[in-house]
Amino acid sequence: MEKILLTGGNGFFCTRFAQRYQNTYEILSANTSMLDVTNETQVNETIKNFNPDYVIHAAAKASTDFCNENPEIAYKINVTGAVNVAKACKKMHSKMIFISSEQVFNGNTNGGPYTEDITPCPDTVYGKNKLEAEGLLKEILDELWIVRFTWLFGMPERNCGMSPNILWGTLTDILKGKKIKATPNEYRGLTYVHEVIDQFPMIFEIPYGTYHIGSHNSLNRYNICSLIIKEIGLEDKTEELLEKDLEKYKIHTRDIRLCTDKIRNYGLNFSESSDGIKKCIKEFNLKLQ
Template sequence: MEKILLTGGNGFFCSRFTKRYKDSYEILSTDVPDLDITDEKKIMETFKEFNPDYVIHAAAIASTDFCNKNPEIAYKVNVTGALNVAKACKETNAKMIFISTEQVFNGNLKSGPYTEEDIPQPDTMYGKNKLEAENLLKEILDDLWILRFTWLFGLPERNCGMSPNILWNTISIALKGKKTKVTSNEYRGLTYVNELIDQFSKIFNIPYGTYHVGSQNNLNRYEISCLILKELGLENRIDELLENDTEKYKNHHRDIRLCTDKIAKYGIKFSHSKEAIKKCIKEYKFKI
């Protein structure tokens, strides 16, 4: 049985990955405080002891505000930590999957969807960290996949990590019953996490390189939130719960959608965000 080591193992993606593949691979799921990726010595010891075939490096500080306010801490985790993992992969001949982000394009002036050939221009510390880590890892490893994820969404699951996402955020608005501003000037790909995980093992068989991963989406964030309420049977409460925020990103619309044609050529394809949201709500039979 092949071995997979996960960093950020308690997080939204990796906890669900372990749940899905625990019988298909020998998985070592690591997270703080058990394994601090900024501790190079401990990382090397852990890798040599487990001797993984694959490493999925998902550990990161992803909060944009925190990274902007604490750049040294963010760099230590998001860049130095990634380098420590890459060095250990090289030492143990493990193949590395580096989880990156659509947010490397956060400062680009043109609109998405962006291809892998477009030059990222991040304007947040988190995006800058991820892009720098991408470039440094390529200098260390040949056996490397860089996956730039779109925004993942899903619902709470037992013994799985949770993070803010468009679906759960909108459900939370409905549960609280408090009118909330949602911008109509933002466009992002929105990917159902389970749809990604179900196909993830295919990635081990595609050529190394950088790939954009996730769903296509033609709706803005406000339209998506309206869609979610409709799918929950709350169409008559849209005006009560949502306020269309036309001021946020008014001067420059935020559009960080990704073109995923490259990875689709290898049979890794995703539903459009609209259909994926409907699928998720239907699977969970979620009702308010």
């Protein structure tokens, strides 16, 4: 049985991955209390002792606000931590999958969807961290996949981590009686987390390199929130529940969508974002009528 070590093991992606493949791989899901990626000695010891075939490096400080306000801490976790893991992988001949982000394109102004060939221009600390880590890791390792995720969404699940996402955020605002403010000036790929997890082992079989992963999406954020409200059976209350935020990204539309055609050519296929949302709502039986 092949071995997989997950860093950031208590996170949204890794907890679901570990549940899905607990009987397929021998998995060490290393949460932050088990493995501090900024501690090079601990990283070396953990990877040496477990001797994994693959290391999926998902540990990161992803909050844009936190990173902007605490750049030194963010750098230590997001860049130095990734380098520590890569060096340990090289010593043990473990293959590494580095989870990067669409947010490396935050500062690009020509609009998405972006292919892997387009030069990223991040304008946030988090985006800059991810891009710098990508470059450093490529200098350290040959056996490396860099996968830039679109924004993953999903529902709370037993014994799984949770993170802010478009579907759960919209639903919780409705439950709280809070009017949703959504901008029509933002476009992002939105991907059902289980579509990524179900196909993830296919990445182990494709050439090393950089790949964009996730769904294509032609809808803006306001349209997506409208769709969610409709699909759960509250379409007649859309005006009551949802308000357009015309000020956010008013000067320049935010478009950080990724073109995922490259990885689709290797057999990984993803629903359109709207279809993924419908699928998730159906699987969790969220429709009220």
